[in-house]
Amino acid sequence: MRIGSAKQSYLADQALFDSTPQRAWFGVLLLALVAFPFMANEYWLYLACLVGLNIVSTTGLNLLTGYTGLVSLGQAAFMGLGAYTVAILQVRYGSPFLLNLLAGGIVAMLGGILVGLPSLRVKGLYLAIATIAAGFMTHFLFAHWAGITGGNGGMTVPPARLFGAELDTSFRLYWVIAPIMILMVFGAANLFRTRIGRAFIAIRDRDISAAVLGIPLMPYKLMSFAISSFYAGVAGGLFAYFFRVVTPESFPLLMSIFFLAAVIVGGMGTISGSIFGAIFMTLVPELLKLIVGWLPLGDNATLVLSPVRTIVFGSMIVLFLIFEPHGLAEIWRRIRRLFHLWPFRT
């Protein structure tokens, strides 16, 4: 049984894992991730890859919205920038896979800085709506710069090649997406052990106080936009390799809303929340498909599925905000606490 925090040094307080059991469990999780592709079928591998790239993007948005307090509805736009950069580099120059991903991240980052510029003057909801503009502008760019992006028809992306192996199946892509995801999630977790991450949190909690404490708002807000859209860009790049086709319609406003919902459902301002949120939001539609399949609807099933999905999606946002504003991460924390305190109750 543990009560309260038994930390004895700042280093212990900052550690990524508080205890040895936690480290052990993480090892188990890693093993499970390694074993997973050998046991899962094609469908589950497909879902795992999708979850993986959604985790990257959700983590990125959580850095911006959950940790820095800047609400953005432009995540899909940044993903689009990353995906198109990767697609163009791959199709035209055939440059190496990892370099393309990095370039996608960097282009998205530049886009993020550009969109973040108004954030220096605009706050809160005005900013949220201003970021919607990013989506329209990138959509326009993709659709109208036809010479480079292929216009409305979009682009077909050849499979990625890494060390001579063609990454053309979910099984092979999994071995790329999973490590990148783990690396980026760890990067995000580590960020909040540094000065930059701490500054983000201070800005979220009260920006004027942060300014009084000597944190320059402008560079840090822009940095938050930059890092967050870098994550989106990498996720977008993976998206391009995963679906092998990018069109202007691939990155609608609804997708930005999806990621914001994942951040909320998972838990704003927690790394584990980004992971839970992305898993939950990606898998619930699949679960719905199963449930609707069981119901005796006959041919109506496919007709009903899409609206029901939309309604469940909206209800989840509303219900989580009303009943569990800290999201799944908070539920998880309570479960852990239950085990810590057992046999006593909280």
Add this chain to the structure above:
Amino acid sequence: MNVDWLFFFEISLAGLGTGGLYALTGLAFVIIYKATRVVNLAIGDMLMIGAYLFFAFSAGMGLPLWIAIPAALLSMGAIGALVERTIIRPMLGESPISSFMVTVGLSSILVGLVELIWTADQRRLPDFMPTKPIQIGEAFLAPKTFYGFWVAVVLIVIVLLVFRFWRGGVALRATASDQGAAYSMGINVPRVFSLSWSLAAVIAGVAGIVVGAIGGISSSMGIFGLSVLVVVIFGGLDSVLGALVGGLLIGLIEAWTGTYLGGEYKLLATFSLLVLILLIRPYGLFGTHDIERL
């Protein structure tokens, strides 16, 4: 370049026609924002619900117009109050971002409901406006746009008068300017919240019926709401005058860019304008500039 002035005049008139509807919907948005400080992203979807209710009452149940329209609007009022009571009231005291996200969820629920009940197909509302083309000077104007504009103008005037003279309107203004003070003067603030959502829903309903009559109805009608967001940000979230001026201006700009550059430039132009305005005046043209202190 040789400008065809008559043509220009005609599209400008059409633009003003749409602009009137933007202004009207913007007004519904501003009422909610002023009273409850909720940025309602679902305004376009509320408008869509209004149009579909009218569709259900008139085409579905075959009721005559003079029953179908009031019935649709009354249901809208009830829906507005219901939404406020069930999902907005519990968010009282939460951060503005949370209540904003709740309306994002609401928007998704409304779209899903419409698709579930009426499917996503495009439908036509029954014609209820005169169909004779309108001539202003030498310019011709689609009658629906013309009458739609006047419906918007009349309703805006009514709302402004109501705000000015009716007790409920005064309570609404009082709540908007200072909630605490309004409470202590005996104004039932929660009821004002319900009232503002009902009123806004009814106004959105009217706008929806007119928009639906002009362009048909479908589950993607909520896109209209995006232009309205630009309008209110442009004019200032809490300014009635801003919504009116912004509505007409955005209507004009959309009509011009839509005709001279092509339909896909419309949203691009308005959103670019939005970003520009935000950089110059972050609180919109006529919005209140909050001064923050520590």
